[in-house]
Amino acid sequence: MxxxxxxxxxxxxxxxxxxxxxxxxxxxxxxxxxxxxxxxxxxxxxxxxxxxxxxxxxxxxxxxxxxxxxxxxxxxxxxxxxxxxxxxxxxxxxxxxAYVSEICNDKAVTYQYIAGLGIPMLDTYFVSNETFDGDDLALTFPMVLKQSDGRGGKEVYLVHSVEEILDKLHELPNKRFVLQEFADNPGKDIRVFVLGNEVIGAVLRESTTSFKANYTLGGTVRPYLLNESELELVGRIFSSLKADFIGIDFLLNKQGDLLFNEIEDVVGCRSLYSTSDVNAAAxxxxxxxxxxxxx
Missing domain, CATH: 3.40.50.20 (Rossmann fold)
Incomplete structure (x- = not known):
C-alpha cells in the first residue's frame, strides 16, 4: 500500500x-x-x-x-x-x-506490459490505418478488432474479412487498434476486482447473444470463486502493476484456463454489488x- x-x-x-x-x-x-x-x-x-x-x-x-x-x-x-x-x-x-492510467487505458500498451510478465493471452497484433497489411495475416478469420483506447466493449468488432478490417481502419484513420484471434469461449469472461494487493471479488459474465460478455451491454453475471492457480496468476499482475483499485478481465480457453484480456483502470462495480455483499466503496x-x- x-x-x-x-x-x-x-x-x-x-x-x-x-x-x-x-x-x-x-x-x-x-x-x-x-x-x-x-x-x-x-x-x-x-x-x-x-x-x-x-x-x-x-x-x-x-x-x-x-x-x-x-x-x-x-x-x-x-x-x-x-x-x-x-x-x-x-x-x-x-x-x-498516472502510470496505471497510461498502461491500462491503451490496450496495445496493456498487452505489451502483461506479455512481459509471461501471462497467457490470445495472439494479438497492433495495427493502424497506416500499417495494416491485409496480404500478410498470421491469424485466421473470424478475428476481433479492438480500438486501443476503447472502453466497456463499445469499440470491439468481430471481423470476417480483410475488407471489414479495412473499412473500420479507414472509418477511424487516426485511431490505433489491436487485432486478436477469436476466443475459444466467446461471450464469456471473468472479471477480478483487486484492491491494492488483495482480491475482493470476482464474477463470471456471460452473453448468449454476443461474443462480448460485458454486464453493461446486457450480459448476465454470477459470482466466481478463483482457485489457487488462478489467484497466483492474478497476483503476478497486481504485484507488478501496484495499482490501487482495478478490474482485471480474463477470457477462457477450451480447457477453462484463464487468458488475460484487459485491465479496467476506472473499474465499474455494478456486477460486484449485484452478486455479493462486498461494499467496494467502503x-x-x-x-x-x-x-x-x-x-
Missing amino acids: RKLRMCESGKGLLIYKKTDAERNQGFIQMLLEEARLQDISLQLVFEEDLSFGVTGNKLSLTHPISDVGDISFAIMRTINPLLSKQLEQLKITCFNP LYMDYIKKSIECR
Whole structure:
C-alpha cells in the first residue's frame, strides 16, 4: 500500500467526467458517504471544470468554485493521464496513479506490459490505418478488432474479412487498434476486482447473444470463486502493476484456463454489488485512509 503524508486538514477530490457522473450517481454517493463516515474530506468535481497548465513558469490547477490549493489526494474516476501527471507533480497523490492510467487505458500498451510478465493471452497484433497489411495475416478469420483506447466493449468488432478490417481502419484513420484471434469461449469472461494487493471479488459474465460478455451491454453475471492457480496468476499482475483499485478481465480457453484480456483502470462495480455483499466503496475509502499517514 502506498503511503501519503498528509496533515489532518488535507482534502481529497473525487474526479469524474460529467457524463460518467450522471451514470454513476449511486457509486458516487457511496464513496462520499463512506468518506464522511471515515472522517475523510472528499469533494466531487468534474474534470471539465478543472483548468491546469503552466502559469508564471509554474504548474497550476484551478477550479471556478472550489479551492483546490490545499488538496492532498485525488480519486481518479476519469481517464486523463495528463491530468493525473499534473496532480502528481503538484504533490497530489492519485488513486490510481498516472502510470496505471497510461498502461491500462491503451490496450496495445496493456498487452505489451502483461506479455512481459509471461501471462497467457490470445495472439494479438497492433495495427493502424497506416500499417495494416491485409496480404500478410498470421491469424485466421473470424478475428476481433479492438480500438486501443476503447472502453466497456463499445469499440470491439468481430471481423470476417480483410475488407471489414479495412473499412473500420479507414472509418477511424487516426485511431490505433489491436487485432486478436477469436476466443475459444466467446461471450464469456471473468472479471477480478483487486484492491491494492488483495482480491475482493470476482464474477463470471456471460452473453448468449454476443461474443462480448460485458454486464453493461446486457450480459448476465454470477459470482466466481478463483482457485489457487488462478489467484497466483492474478497476483503476478497486481504485484507488478501496484495499482490501487482495478478490474482485471480474463477470457477462457477450451480447457477453462484463464487468458488475460484487459485491465479496467476506472473499474465499474455494478456486477460486484449485484452478486455479493462486498461494499467496494467502503473498502476503497478504508484503503485510502490507511494510505494516509498524518504528520
